[in-house]
Amino acid sequence: MNILVLNCGSSSIKYQLLNMEAQPVLLAKGIVEKIGLPLGIFTHKPEGKEKYILEKPIPDHVDGMDLILKALTDKKYGVIASLDEIFAVGHRIAHGGEYFSHSVLIDEEVKAKIKACSEIAPLHNPAHLKGIETMERLLPTIPQVAVFDTSFHQTLPPKAFIYGIPYEYYENYSVRRYGFHGTSHKFVAEKACKILGWDITEKKIITCHLGNGASITAIDKGKSVDTSMGFTPVAGLVMGTRCGDLDTGALLYICDKKGYTSLDAVRLTNKESGVFGISGVSSDFRELTSAADAGNYRAELALDVFCYNVKKYIGAYAAVLNGVDLIIFTGGIGENDERVRNSVCTGLEYLGVEFDEAVNLKARGVDRILSTPHSKTFVMTITTDEELVIATDTLNLVK
Ligand code: AMP
Numbered sequence: 001m002n003i004l005v006l007n008c009g010s011s012s013i014k015y016q017l018l019n020m021e022a023q024p025v026l027l028a029k030g031i032v033e034k035i036g037l038p039l040g041i042f043t044h045k046p047e048g049k050e051k052y053i054l055e056k057p058i059p060d061h062v063d064g065m066d067l068i069l070k071a072l073t074d075k076k077y078g079v080i081a082s083l084d085e086i087f088a089v090g091h092r093i094a095h096g097g098e099y100f101s102h103s104v105l106i107d108e109e110v111k112a113k114i115k116a117c118s119e120i121a122p123l124h125n126p127a128h129l130k131g132i133e134t135m136e137r138l139l140p141t142i143p144q145v146a147v148f149d150t151s152f153h154q155t156l157p158p159k160a161f162i163y164g165i166p167y168e169y170y171e172n173y174s175v176r177r178y179g180f181h182g183t184s185h186k187f188v189a190e191k192a193c194k195i196l197g198w199d200i201t202e203k204k205i206i207t208c209h210l211g212n213g214a215s216i217t218a219i220d221k222g223k224s225v226d227t228s229m230g231f232t233p234v235a236g237l238v239m240g241t242r243c244g245d246l247d248t249g250a251l252l253y254i255c256d257k258k259g260y261t262s263l264d265a266v267r268l269t270n271k272e273s274g275v276f277g278i279s280g281v282s283s284d285f286r287e288l289t290s291a292a293d294a295g296n297y298r299a300e301l302a303l304d305v306f307c308y309n310v311k312k313y314i315g316a317y318a319a320v321l322n323g324v325d326l327i328i329f330t331g332g333i334g335e336n337d338e339r340v341r342n343s344v345c346t347g348l349e350y351l352g353v354e355f356d357e358a359v360n361l362k363a364r365g366v367d368r369i370l371s372t373p374h375s376k377t378f379v380m381t382i383t384t385d386e387e388l389v390i391a392t393d394t395l396n397l398v399k
Contacts, residue, residue: 001019001021001087002017002018002019002085002086003017003018003089003390003394004016004072004086004088004089005018005091005092005387005390005394006092006131006135007092008061008091008127008128008131008134009127010035010127011033011035011036011037012031012032012033012034013031013032013035014029014030015029015030015031016387016391017029017072017079017080018387018391020087020391024391024392025047026047027046027079028044028045028071028079030042030043030044030045030068030071031043032058032065032068035058035060036058037057038057039055040056040057040064041053041055042054042056042064044071044077046071046077046079049077049079050076050077052077054067061127061131061134062134062137065131065134065135065138066138069083069138072086086139086142087142087398088143088144088145088394088395088398089135089144089394090103090393091106091131091146091390092147092149092183092386092390093114093124093147093149094125094128094148094180095114095117095121095124095125095149095150096117096146096154097116097117097120097150097178098154098174099113099116099117100113100148100150100151101154101155102151103145103146103147103148103151103393103397104145104146104397105144105145106132106143106145106146110146111129111132111133114128115129120174120231120232128146132146145390145393145394145398147389147390147394148182149181149182149183150178150179150180150182152179152182152185152186152217152224153177153178153179153180153224153227155223155224155225156177156179156225156226156227157225160177160225161176162176162177163175163176163177163230163231175231176231177227177231177235179215179224179227179228179229179230180229181213181215182224183386183389184209184330184384184386185207185217186224187384187385187388188209188384189205189207190222191367192326192328192367192380193205195380195382196326198326200219200221201221201222203221203222204219204220204323204324205219205324205325205326205327206218206314206324206326206327206328207219208310208313208314208327208328208329208330208331208344209334209384210310210329210330210331210332210333210334210340211240211331211332212239212240212332213233213240213242214236214239214310215227215228215229215233215237216228216236216310216314217317218320218321225320225321228244228313234269234270236313237306237309237310238274238275238302238305238309239274239275239283240274240275240276240283240284241270241271241273241274241277241283242269242270242273242274243268243269243270243273243274243277244274244309246269251268275302275303275305275306278298278301278302278305279299280298281296281298281299285303285332285337285340288303289337303339303340307340307343307344310340310344311343311344311347311348314327314348314351315351318351324351324352324377325377326377326378326379326380327345327353327378327379328381328382329341329381329382330381330382330384331384334381335364335365335381335382335384336364336365338360338361338364341360341379341381342360345360348377351377353371353375353377353379354374354375354376355370355372355379356370356372356375363381366381366383367383
């Protein structure tokens with residue numbers, strides 16, 4: 001049974017086709033970029049076959065999806081004989097608001113709710129809806145499922161999601177903490193417990209999803225009880241290009257000084273900030289580390305700020321959970337950057353962490369225990385797979 005996983009952005013469509021028969025197998029993946037711009041790019045990577053790249057104008061999402069479906073069934077680059085071999089489509093949806101605490105089969109009511117959330121996620125949800133409607137047009141008989149970044153965090157108690165502003169803004173405008181990366185936090189916590197033979201409902205876990213976007217979640221007995229991202233994914237940790245927690249007074253001051261509109265402020269805090277903004281070098285941790293090694297002070301400072309923030313959140317969430325049994329690192333940085341993990345875990349002895357630096361040095365892109373056998377608190381690096389979560393949820397709902 002093949003599941004097509006889609007992540008539709010405003011000018012891009014990322015996709016994976018997975019065979020979910022016994023052990024999930026990736027058949028193909030790729031991306032359509034620069035939709036609506038003068039020149040679009042389509043990159044298709046079929047497993048075991050040559051990569052296919054096409055550059056041409058791709059006016060809208062229907063054209064983009066058309067390219068993907070043709071590539072998947074192409075004689076040379078294809079991986080399936082016909083579109084009938086696609087059992088269902090799973091969509092990554094950034095914002096489900098307070099409507100969705102689980103993945104759902106998409107119908108008219110679900111679409112209306114995703115649309116209602118567009119107001120609070122204007123950069124993401126309209127594009128997701130476009131993707132859903134495109135698939136309805138191109139593959140009208142194939143069921144579609146929505147998997148939300150926010151749903152895992154719907155278990156946050158009000159004390160963790162209410163902001164310190166007049167309550168009417170929550171009641172009338174739905175302004176509250178939602179949290180994101182939910183599929184990843186849930187997936188790595190469950191995977192780690194499976195590896196350790198633990199019952200997740202008895203454990204306190206802190207998951208650190210450290211990628212270009214980064215967030216930390218406190219998980220108590222399998223449920224998210226606090227998370228660092230907020231109303232939008234710009235809050236919490238300092239990230240690649242996002243600022244993370246920032247005094248609203250500082251932002252207003254900058255806006256006054258520079259005559260910025262709210263759109264300018266969105267650009268500043270989402271695209272020009274984070275470790276990129278601090279270093280002036282890059283948002284990529286490999287480039288930052290090379291620059292820091294070469295003596296670049298601001299690159300080193302950016303890395304220090306990042307690691308300090310992660311550590312601070314771990315301390316806060318250990319307090320929230322009244323202790324911690326397991327700290328998990330995932331995401332591109334969490335899975336690969338041993339220096340970041342080392343910096344974060346140095347000085348966590350008060351939490352019962354005994355970190356194995358030698359094991360940590362060699363752990364890249366693997367599932368591994370990074371704490372010593374004597375450590376009271378476990379530390380692990382776990383590879384995440386958000387597409388697999390989407391495919392699994394889709395299969396389960398459609399079956
Ligand atoms: P993600 O958004 O999860 O794909 O993560 C992207 C981030 O992971 C970028 O900052 C990359 O520099 C970082 N990253 C990926 N691979 C490595 C690596 N081998 N060492 C250090 N950082 C890495």
